[in-house]
Amino acid sequence: MTADRFIPYRKQDIVEMCLREFDFDDSSSLFRQFCDLLSNSLHVEYHKTVEQLKNDYAPFDPNADTKPLTPFTAEHKAQCQARFANTFARVLNAANFERITEQDLQDALTEESLFKVRLEVEFDDFEQVVFYRRGESQLTETITSVFGLRKQTINFTNYDRVAVFITFKDKAHFESKKKSLIGFEPGSTIVKLFQNVPKADLEMLFPNSEVRMRPIDKAVIGASAVVGGAVVLVTKLGASLVLLATLLAFWFGWRAESVEMTQQHFISLAIGLGVFGGFIFKEWSKFKNRKIKFMKALSDNLYFKNLDNNAGVFHTLIDAAEDEDFKEAVLAYSFLLNCPEGCRSATIDQQIEHWFKSHYQCQLDFEISDALSKLERMQLVTVKDGIYHAVSLEKAKQQLVRGC
Secondary structure (H helix, E strand, O other): OOOEOOOOOOHHHHHHHHHHHOOOOOOHHHHHHHHHHHHHHHHHHHHHHHHHHHHHHHHHOOOOOOOOOOOOOHHHHHHHHHHHHHHHHHHHHHOOOEEOOHHHHHHHHHOOOOOOOEEEOOHHHEEEEEEEEEEEEEEEEEEEEOOOOEEEEEEEEEEEEEEEEEEEOOHHHHHHOOOOOOOOOOOOEEEEEEEEEEHHHHHHHOOOOEEEOOHHHHHHHHHHHHHHHHHHHHHHOHHHHHHHHHHHHHHOOOOOOOOOOOHHHHHHHHHHHHHHHHHHHHHHHHHHHHHHHHHHHHHHHHHHHEEEEOHHHHHHHHHHHHHHHHHHHHHHHHHHHOOOOOEOHHHHHHHHHHHHHHHHOOOEOOOHHHHHHHHHHOOOEEEEOOEEEEOOHHHHHHHHHHHO
């Protein structure tokens, strides 16, 4: 498994880790002030981004409770759609999310679900489908089968966070298929955020996924119905069916001896047919109840995995991107500050990754290029001939004050 770009520590923890590691005894309060100013500066920048996202999402927000000043034209919607997709992807990248490939999605559709539900997805209903994930881990889980008599331990890939971006096709598409969307508007874009999603269960995150019976479930119900039906036919309808067969044989000339049907025979036949009809209804109800049980398992699973929806996702992801930018910048600046003679980017990158691995047993793919570009933009570092130097804490604080 490849190292993750995500830094699995809170902002405040990173600040404390840097204070413990480096000699900030005489300037620890100054370093904390620098961190507060850096956090405020990044917050102002990302506030503009979230406002842009909200404005571009407005034309196709399925949860909007406000009225547009002027009707949205098709051209305006297309422009907003393009800007929104680009900004959203940029925010996810800043939050250190990775895009889930088409192959990963196909694997999810073919692999067996952990909660034993088979789902089918109609991809033709979507104009655009993009999945992102952050935090990949290998987990184990014990599942039961054969009515709980057999236990099996399986290993699976789990994603800590999964962001979903889906745009439905327009109204004409669904009208041509004579199909309606329940809970979603044609042409709208939905954005969702989930937690702790097994890779094999990614298909359950699609809004139009439908529960299908697995072959083993159909076999169990089918076998039960065949055996039960045979028993009912023999015990309740056996004599009546034999009598009816001989009567038909007499009518068609296959039997010479006449057959007499009394009132008792007709009553027995009617009772037997009623019992058999009741059995058929019972088996059909059993099939429907099993499907409802699977649908409940799906909804329960999604209920506890769903973190946020649509416009609410922006604030969660913006906050995550802001945190990641802060942590990357503080780490790079702290290591450069501890290196008065300056360092190249590759050296700083190796030092930070080794520090996390040796001190905190954390395998990390540190984004040194992003960290240094932020520090350069804020004029907190200088670079000459590929060697970076951190400005002093006092100067960095003054620079951030001017920037705010």
